[in-house]
Amino acid sequence: MPHTHTRHGSSGDDLCSTDEVKIFKDEGDREDDKISSENLLVEEKSSLIDLTESEEKGQKIARPDHSPVFNKIDTHTHSFNMGYLVSPYSYANGTPSGLPVTMANKMGLPPFFCHNADPLTTPPPAHCGIPPYQLDPKTMGLTRPALYPFAGGQYPYPMLSSDMSQVASWHTPSVYSASSFRTPYPSSLPINTTLSSDFPFRFSPSLLPSVHATSHHVLNAHSAIVGVSSKPDCGAQDTTTNNRYPRNLDTKNSSSTQSNDSKESLNDKKKPHIKKPLNAFMLYMKEMRAKVVAECTLKESAAINQILGRRWHALGREEQAKYYELARRERQLHMQMYPDWSSRTNASRGKKRKRKQETNDGGNNMKKCRARFGLDQQNQWCKPCRRKKKCIRYMEAMNENGPTEDGSGIDEHESQLSDDDDDDYDEDKLGGSCGSADETNKIVDDDTESLNQSMSSPGCLSGLSSLQSPSTTMSLASPINMNTNPATNVLYPATSNALLIVSADQPTIQQRSTSTSGSSSGSTSSISTTPNTSSTVSPVTGTTVPPTNSAHERAMMLGNRFSHLGMGLSPPVVNTGSSKPEPFFQPHSTVCNNAIFSMPSIGNSSVNHSSMPNISRNPIGANPRDINNPLSINQLTKRREYQNVESIEVSDTQTIVAHAATSIIHHVAAHGYRANHSLLSNNFSQHFHQQLTDHMETAKRSESTILSVSTHAVSNSECHKASDPQSNASSKTPSAGASETGVISVS
DNA sequence: GGACCTTTGAAGCTA
DNA sequence: TAGCTTCAAAGGTCC
Numbered sequence: 062m063p064h065t066h067t068r069h070g071s072s073g074d075d076l077c078s079t080d081e082v083k084i085f086k087d088e089g090d091r092e093d094d095k096i097s098s099e100n101l102l103v104e105e106k107s108s109l110i111d112l113t114e115s116e117e118k119g120q121k122i123a124r125p126d127h128s129p130v131f132n133k134i135d136t137h138t139h140s141f142n143m144g145y146l147v148s149p150y151s152y153a154n155g156t157p158s159g160l161p162v163t164m165a166n167k168m169g170l171p172p173f174f175c176h177n178a179d180p181l182t183t184p185p186p187a188h189c190g191i192p193p194y195q196l197d198p199k200t201m202g203l204t205r206p207a208l209y210p211f212a213g214g215q216y217p218y219p220m221l222s223s224d225m226s227q228v229a230s231w232h233t234p235s236v237y238s239a240s241s242f243r244t245p246y247p248s249s250l251p252i253n254t255t256l257s258s259d260f261p262f263r264f265s266p267s268l269l270p271s272v273h274a275t276s277h278h279v280l281n282a283h284s285a286i287v288g289v290s291s292k293p294d295c296g297a298q299d300t301t302t303n304n305r306y307p308r309n310l311d312t313k314n315s316s317s318t319q320s321n322d323s324k325e326s327l328n329d330k331k332k333p334h335i336k337k338p339l340n341a342f343m344l345y346m347k348e349m350r351a352k353v354v355a356e357c358t359l360k361e362s363a364a365i366n367q368i369l370g371r372r373w374h375a376l377g378r379e380e381q382a383k384y385y386e387l388a389r390r391e392r393q394l395h396m397q398m399y400p401d402w403s404s405r406t407n408a409s410r411g412k413k414r415k416r417k418q419e420t421n422d423g424g425n426n427m428k429k430c431r432a433r434f435g436l437d438q439q440n441q442w443c444k445p446c447r448r449k450k451k452c453i454r455y456m457e458a459m460n461e462n463g464p465t466e467d468g469s470g471i472d473e474h475e476s477q478l479s480d481d482d483d484d485d486y487d488e489d490k491l492g493g494s495c496g497s498a499d500e501t502n503k504i505v506d507d508d509t510e511s512l513n514q515s516m517s518s519p520g521c522l523s524g525l526s527s528l529q530s531p532s533t534t535m536s537l538a539s540p541i542n543m544n545t546n547p548a549t550n551v552l553y554p555a556t557s558n559a560l561l562i563v564s565a566d567q568p569t570i571q572q573r574s575t576s577t578s579g580s581s582s583g584s585t586s587s588i589s590t591t592p593n594t595s596s597t598v599s600p601v602t603g604t605t606v607p608p609t610n611s612a613h614e615r616a617m618m619l620g621n622r623f624s625h626l627g628m629g630l631s632p633p634v635v636n637t638g639s640s641k642p643e644p645f646f647q648p649h650s651t652v653c654n655n656a657i658f659s660m661p662s663i664g665n666s667s668v669n670h671s672s673m674p675n676i677s678r679n680p681i682g683a684n685p686r687d688i689n690n691p692l693s694i695n696q697l698t699k700r701r702e703y704q705n706v707e708s709i710e711v712s713d714t715q716t717i718v719a720h721a722a723t724s725i726i727h728h729v730a731a732h733g734y735r736a737n738h739s740l741l742s743n744n745f746s747q748h749f750h751q752q753l754t755d756h757m758e759t760a761k762r763s764e765s766t767i768l769s770v771s772t773h774a775v776s777n778s779e780c781h782k783a784s785d786p787q788s789n790a791s792s793k794t795p796s797a798g799a800s801e802t803g804v805i806s807v808s
Numbered sequence: 809g810g811a812c813c814t815t816t817g818a819a820g821c822t823a
Numbered sequence: 824t825a826g827c828t829t830c831a832a833a834g835g836t837c838c
Contacts, residue, residue: 337818337819338818339817340816340817340818341816341817341818342815342816342817343815343816343817345816346815346816361813361814362813362814362815363812363813363814363815364813364814365814365815366813366814366815366816367814367815368815369814369815369816370814370815370816371815373815373816374816385817388817388818392818403819403820404818404819404820405819405820405821
C-alpha cells in the first residue's frame with residue numbers, strides 16, 4: 062500500500078492516499094508525483110476494498126500523531142494549504158474528477174478555492190475542473206448557498222497562520238459558527254469533547270474535510286438528516302446547518318439536557334436519521350450529476366443515474382479509486398462520528414423496507430414494465446405502470462401462474478396485451494431477436510407475457526429501464542449479430558461493411574465479438590431498432606404513408622446507428638432481391654485498414670450474411686452494468702426523435718436510408734464530425750459521404766419511390782435535447798445534424 | 809407527503 | 824460463504 066510522497070517521510074498512514082499527497086506538492090513536483098502515484102493508485106485500487114475494510118475495522122485503534130497528512134500540512138503552512146481539499150486529484154485525462162462535491166462541501170471550500178490563490182476571486186485552473194454545478198446552480202437544480210457567509214474580512218482561512226491554529230480552526234466553533242455553517246457532523250457530538258485528547262487521530266487532516274465541513278451546496282444537496290433535521294429543536298442543524306449527519310444524533314449524549322422521560326421519548330421520535338455514508342458511486346454521482354444534467358438537459362434522476370452508471374463504468378480505475386478512497390474516508394468519518402450507528406438502524410426503520418419487502422414477497426425479481434420496456438415503449442406498459450401505479454405484470458409474476466389477488470390485474474393485463482401488444486406480437490415472435498437465447502428462454506420461462514411482447518423485454522435484459530427495445534436491438538460489437546427481419550426481408554448486418562468506430566480506450570470489437578450470446582457486457586456499441594408501430598409522424602415531404610414497422614424500424618435504426626457514430630456505425634444492408642444481401646456501404650480502405658476501426662467484417666463485402674447465425678436477440682442492453690451499452694441512454698434520450706419517424710415504404714428502405722444517411726453525412730462533412738472518441742475526421746466523413754452518394758445513385762435507378770426522412774441532430778451522445786429549443790428547431794429541417802460530441806440522430 | 813424510478817456500492821441478514 | 828435485501832442521492836412524476 063503506497064503512502065509515500067510525504068515530504069517528511071512520516072509513517073504511512075493509510076488515510077494518506079497518493080492522490081491526496083499530490084495536492085501538497087508544488088506544481089513542479091506534481092508531474093513526477095502523478096506518474097508515480099498513478100502506478101500506485103492502480104495498486105491501491107486493487108486493494109482498496111480490503112484496505113478500507115481493514116482500516117475501518119481498526120479505526121478505533123489509536124493512531125500516532127505523526128500523521129503524514131499533518132506533516133504535509135506542516136510543509137505548507139506558509140500558504141495555508143488547503144488546496145488539496147479542492148482538487149486532490151489531477152485531471153490527467155481531462156476527465157473532471159476533482160474532489161467529490163461531498164468532500165469539498167464538507168471541507169467548506171469554495172469551488173474556486175486554490176491553495177495558492179485567492180479562494181474567492183481566482184477561478185481555478187482548467188485542470189482543477191469546475192464542477193458543473195458551478196455553471197448555473199439554479200438551472201441545474203442545485204441550491205448553492207453562500208460558500209462562506211462571512212463578510213469580506215471574515216473569511217476565516219486567511220486568518221490562519223500556523224498549523225495548529227489552522228487545524229484548530231477547523232474544529233473551533235468560533236470559526237465556523239454553528240449558526241452560520243452546516244457541518245457534516247453534529248457539533249454537539251461527543252467527538253468534540255474528546256477533541257483535545259485524540260484530536261490528532263480523530264481529526265486527521267484527511268478526515269478534517271468532513272469534520273470541519275462548513276456550509277456548502279452539496280451539503281445542502283444532501284441534507285442528510287431526515288426527520289428532525291428540519292425541526293427547530295435541532296438547533297444549529299436546522300435552518301442554518303446543512304449537515305449531512307445530525308448534530309444530536311447520539312441521544313445518549315444529548316439526553317443530558319433532556320432529563321425527563323417525556324423529552325426522551327419525544328427525542329426518540331425526533332431522533333434524527335443518520336444516513337449511510339455515501340459510497341464511491343454516490344460520491345461520483347453527486348459530483349457528476351449536475352454536469353450530466355447540464356449536458357443532457359435531462360432532469361429525471363432515473364435517467365441521469367443511468368448515464369452516470371455508465372460513466373462510472375467508463376471511468377478509469379484510477380478515477381474510480383479516488384472515489385473509493387473518498388468513500389472510505391466518508392465511512393471512516395461516519396464511523397468515528399457515530400460509532401454506534403449501523404446500517405441496520407436505517408434498514409429497520411423505514412417504510413421503504415416494509416414496502417420493498419412486500420413487493421419482494423414471492424421472490425419475484427421481475428422487472429416492472431418501465432424497466433422491461435423502457436420509456437420509449439410505454440405502449441407496452443401495463444396501464445398501472447403508465448400511471449406509475451403498481452405494475453400488474455409485476456404483481457402477476459409475483460403470483461406466478463395464479464391470478465392476482467383481486468384478479469383485476471390479470472384482466473387488465475390481458476386487456477392491455479390485447480390492446481397494445483398484439484401488434485408487437487408477430488414481429489417479436491418472428492423477428493424478435495434480441496438478447497441471448499438464454500435470456501430469452503429465461504424470460505419465457507418467467508412469464509408468458511414475454512412471448513407476446515417481451516421477446517424484447519428488457520426483463521431478459523436485466524431491466525435497464527431505458528433500453529431500447531431489445532427485441533430489435535443488435536450489437537455492432539458482435540460481428541455475427543444480425544437482425545434479420547422476416548417481415549421485410551431486410552437484413553441488418555451488425556458489422557457487414559459498416560464502419561465501426563471503437564474507442565481507443567475500449568476493447569476492440571474482435572475482443573467483444575467473441576461473446577455472441579448471453580451477457581451484454583462489453584458491448585461496445587449497438588444498434589437499436591425499435592419496431593414501434595404506434596409511432597406516427599409526418600414525413601418531411603408531407604405525404605402520409607401508412608406506417609410500416611419495417612420502415613419505422615429502418616429509420617429508427619438508422620437514427621440509432623448514426624447517432625452512435627462515435628461508438629459504432631453500421632448502416633443497414635438491404636436485401637435487393639438476391640438471396641444474399643447486398644452490402645450497402647463499401648468501406649474505404651483507409652478505414653478498413655485503420656486500426657482504429659478494427660472490426661472483423663469491415664471491408665469484407667463478401668461476408669455471407671445469410672450464413673450468419675440468426676442471433677435471436679441482442680444482448681446489448683441486457684446488462685444495465687454494461688458501460689458500453691448505448692441503448693439505455695439512447696432510449697432515454699432519443700426516443701422522441703424516433704417517434705418522429707414517418708412511415709416509409711419497405712421497398713424504399715434502401716433509398717430512404719441512403720437519403721437520410723447522406724443528409725447526415727452532409728452535415729457531418731460540412732460541420733465536421735467530432736465524435737465522442739474523436740475518431741472520426743472530416744476525411745472520413747467525406748469519404749463515407751461519397752460512399753453513400755454512390756449507393757444512392759445506384760438505388761435511385763432501381764427504386765421508384767422515395768420517401769424522405771427527416772433528420773435532425775442531437776447534440777449529445779448520451780442525452781437528447783428534445784427539450785432544447787435549438788434541437789427542436791433543427792429537428793424540423795430535413796438535414797442531419799451532428800453535435801460537437803458527434804452524435805447524430807435521425808427522426 | 810410519500811412512493812417510484814434508476815444507478816452502484818456497502819452493509820446486514822439469512823440459509 | 825453466497826445470495827439477497829436495503830439504503831444512500833437525486834429530482835421529476837404520480838397518487
